[in-house]
Amino acid sequence: MVGTSTDLKITVAEYIDWFNHIRLHGDIGLVPPAEHEDNHYRRNPRPDTSQFTASTKPSAGH
Numbered sequence: 001m002v003g004t005s006t007d008l009k010i011t012v013a014e015y016i017d018w019f020n021h022i023r024l025h026g027d028i029g030l031v032p033p034a035e036h037e038d039n040h041y042r043r044n045p046r047p048d049t050s051q052f053t054a055s056t057k058p059s060a061g062h
Contacts, residue, residue: 003011020034028036
């Protein structure tokens with residue numbers, strides 16, 4: 001039986017959701033990849049760059 005393109009889109013979206021949020025990945029401690037990424041960014045927050053403005057950013061090469 002041939003499904004519609006909508007059926008295909010739903011099936012692919014469900015697979016991607018499973019792959020990223022439910023599947024346990026052995027190389028990263030048997031946790032889902034999305035959880036591993038969340039944990040990484042909680043432990044390694046991005047540096048705050050809000051204090052820089054166009055006039056205070058260091059220029060490249062100077």
